[in-house]
Amino acid sequence: MRNAQAIVDLRLEKPSFRVVEVVRDGEVRYEVRGKLDAPVPPIRESKYLSKQQCVEIYRWMLLNRRMEQALENLYKQGQVVGGVYFGLGQEACSCASAYALRKEDWLAPMIRNQGSLLVKGFPARDIMMQYMARAGSPTKGRDASSHFGDIKERNVCAPISMLGDLIPVLAGVALGARMQGRNIAVMTYIGDGGQSTGVFHEGLNFAAVQKLGLVLIVENNLWAYSTPTEMQFAVEDLATRAPGYGVPGVIVDGTDACQVYDAAHEACERARRGEGPTLIEAKMMRMKGHAIHDAAGYVPRELFEFWRKRDPIARFEKYLLEKKWLTPAENKKLIDDVEKELEADREAAVASPMPKPETAATGVYCEEGCHEIKLKYGPVKVAQRKDEGKPKESEAAVHLR
Amino acid sequence: MPTVTYLEAIRQGLWEEMERDPAVFCIGEDIGIYGGAFKVTDGFIHHFGAERVIDTPIAESAIVGAAFGAALTGMRPVVEFQFIDFIVCAFNQITNMLAKSHYRWGAPAPVVLRGPCGGNVHGGPFHSQNPEMYFVHTPGLKVVAPGTAYDAKGLIKSAVRDNNPVIFLEHKYLYRRIKEELPEEEYTVPLGKARVARGGGDLSIITYAAMLHVALEAAEILAKEGIDVEVLDLRTLAPLDREAIAATVRKTSRAIILHEDTKTGGIAGEVTAVIHEECFDDLDGPVVRIAALDTPVPFSPPLEEVFLPKVADVVREARRLKTY
Numbered sequence: 106m107r108n109a110q111a112i113v114d115l116r117l118e119k120p121s122f123r124v125v126e127v128v129r130d131g132e133v134r135y136e137v138r139g140k141l142d143a144p145v146p147p148i149r150e151s152k153y154l155s156k157q158q159c160v161e162i163y164r165w166m167l168l169n170r171r172m173e174q175a176l177e178n179l180y181k182q183g184q185v186v187g188g189v190y191f192g193l194g195q196e197a198c199s200c201a202s203a204y205a206l207r208k209e210d211w212l213a214p215m216i217r218n219q220g221s222l223l224v225k226g227f228p229a230r231d232i233m234m235q236y237m238a239r240a241g242s243p244t245k246g247r248d249a250s251s252h253f254g255d256i257k258e259r260n261v262c263a264p265i266s267m268l269g270d271l272i273p274v275l276a277g278v279a280l281g282a283r284m285q286g287r288n289i290a291v292m293t294y295i296g297d298g299g300q301s302t303g304v305f306h307e308g309l310n311f312a313a314v315q316k317l318g319l320v321l322i323v324e325n326n327l328w329a330y331s332t333p334t335e336m337q338f339a340v341e342d343l344a345t346r347a348p349g350y351g352v353p354g355v356i357v358d359g360t361d362a363c364q365v366y367d368a369a370h371e372a373c374e375r376a377r378r379g380e381g382p383t384l385i386e387a388k389m390m391r392m393k394g395h396a397i398h399d400a401a402g403y404v405p406r407e408l409f410e411f412w413r414k415r416d417p418i419a420r421f422e423k424y425l426l427e428k429k430w431l432t433p434a435e436n437k438k439l440i441d442d443v444e445k446e447l448e449a450d451r452e453a454a455v456a457s458p459m460p461k462p463e464t465a466a467t468g469v470y471c472e473e474g475c476h477e478i479k480l481k482y483g484p485v486k487v488a489q490r491k492d493e494g495k496p497k498e499s500e501a502a503v504h505l506r
Numbered sequence: 507m508p509t510v511t512y513l514e515a516i517r518q519g520l521w522e523e524m525e526r527d528p529a530v531f532c533i534g535e536d537i538g539i540y541g542g543a544f545k546v547t548d549g550f551i552h553h554f555g556a557e558r559v560i561d562t563p564i565a566e567s568a569i570v571g572a573a574f575g576a577a578l579t580g581m582r583p584v585v586e587f588q589f590i591d592f593i594v595c596a597f598n599q600i601t602n603m604l605a606k607s608h609y610r611w612g613a614p615a616p617v618v619l620r621g622p623c624g625g626n627v628h629g630g631p632f633h634s635q636n637p638e639m640y641f642v643h644t645p646g647l648k649v650v651a652p653g654t655a656y657d658a659k660g661l662i663k664s665a666v667r668d669n670n671p672v673i674f675l676e677h678k679y680l681y682r683r684i685k686e687e688l689p690e691e692e693y694t695v696p697l698g699k700a701r702v703a704r705g706g707g708d709l710s711i712i713t714y715a716a717m718l719h720v721a722l723e724a725a726e727i728l729a730k731e732g733i734d735v736e737v738l739d740l741r742t743l744a745p746l747d748r749e750a751i752a753a754t755v756r757k758t759s760r761a762i763i764l765h766e767d768t769k770t771g772g773i774a775g776e777v778t779a780v781i782h783e784e785c786f787d788d789l790d791g792p793v794v795r796i797a798a799l800d801t802p803v804p805f806s807p808p809l810e811e812v813f814l815p816k817v818a819d820v821v822r823e824a825r826r827l828k829t830y
Contacts, residue, residue: 211578243611244611244612247609247610247611248610252610252611253610253611254611254613256578256612256613262575262578262613263607263610263611263613265602265603265606266602267598267602270567270571270598270602270603271571272571273565273567273568273570273571273572273599274571274572274578274603275575276568276571276572277571277572277573277574277575277576277577277578277583278576278578278579279575280560280572280576281575281576281577281578281579281580281581282579284531284557284558284576285579285580285581291575303567304567304568304571304598304599306565307563307565307568307571308568308571308572310563310565310568311562311563311565311568311569311572314563315560468608468609468612469609469645469646470608470648470745471614471615471616471669471670475669476612476614476669478529478577478580478582478614478616478669480529480579480580480581481579484528485528485529485531485558485581486555487528487554487555488553488554488555488556488557488558495521496514496517496518496521496550503543503545503681503682504543504544504588504633505627505628505678506627506682
């Protein structure tokens, strides 16, 4: 039975504009065409989140943003090795999606999903130490930014810089768990740029064919480094990719934590029922350049203004205050606590030494005694034998002799 | 002791490992009911079930990526490439995802990537390649290339048990051409260890895979002329057995490196450098490289004949080297 799937759209606002490349006064630049004066939509009521859960997500988003501000300061102080990557404007997408995962579920972040890593249990100091290339960082100074993971406790797969490769990897995590008798949810992200890669297709198709519990969040943040979506793909919504794979597609406002959570939660539940992958397109905008060096001068200013009014944290804060799920006093305490936590983490991170040079040559191979490889979810189902239990020498015709 | 082919030895090795450890599973194209293009996994799906013998879409990056993902949960995947030529379609997953994972973030990648390599079967440019050096150059990978049925079985078992990504190159010319008596009892052959396939005192031929048999044939001819050749079978190309290379060269003072891979950037250059680093003072003559032409593998038999190194090339170069 092949899957026929319709697109579900949870948005309360459907922004309609295009970025076009124009020649004006002898210069080539990007301009916006369309309506940018629409009123800011409300936060959609969640079907699943309790008051306490909403406040927790809000706190993660705040921690995400304030940590990135702390990283920017560390960069300005010369503490950061290399660049800094920001998820400004995307905190709801990172935090509310990862919040839908259980402990046994897996996550693979991309460069801007630092909030997802916080939700999955890494302290902010780990991310700070990654940026500062310190010995105490999860990779012991061997890799930067969000490029780390944890196969023992937190179930996080480290990303690589090449885009799309995590999609089949996470599908494989779900495959491994299923062989051990468990259907789990495995979540990863891809951008409007990364979805152009071949391995995006390979991975999503493989997950669909095998009905693996992949929750693929396509973060449509309008800019692939400096390239607008108009030059990246020719469809209106990336969620329409999903039916082509026999997979449900959902569109959410990526600046609305409740929409992101509801879609992610339903996708995770579907994954746990063994019904296969879901593609969620989260529409939002990257509110900084590609990395700290990039002033994003190519982005038309009015786009920033449009999306600044849709700031995921300011809107969620207002929503919680208006619902009286958070009093101004509680909010102040929450913000102070986040700042205190970050200050303590910043101090711990700065205190970590640089790695010892002689460690550079170690650990290329997993040597004897280095890791014990154990099944994570339980014994593998072993099939009933249908023969005498010996390989038979094959005399069949082969491709080339 | 039963006599089995090189292909059958690999089948037995894989079968035994799947029997021994339920975490081992096979994944690849047409490996299930069809049993694989070369029938290495023929019958596996009936015995081990479709859960552990998985047919996939034609998507090498997805296959390798999924294998790595499954390994993160404690599984030990064995990936089949229908022809090893197609391994480059998964190049990024192998060289960036798998090879670097232990070094970068401490996640072992116990994944075997196996498939038929090599020419002399008129497979043309895309069904005859020897891709070992793409991977030998990448830290974190192991590269294995057995030349005998005994080693093929023992090495595939070690590859499955290894905690690192292992590229396992099965020479398709050898699949059904060589046979050997294998022990009834279980055995493994360690990765990273070369083997002296023939002892001798005058000259060393350092080689592996199908060229092992070319070297041994040349050695027989040379023996009749009074040139006593030692043949070292590298068996594993990464990590390279530097001690074994140095030991044979110290013994004979003359070295020929013979491989079926193309010459420029082939492992002969690396072995030459090892010889210079370890035992330059022992050399009585220049290190000689014999390898395939620096061209794609041509299809037509007379062209492929010229492309591949031959016994006559080895005999000629050995005679020349002996004059030093």
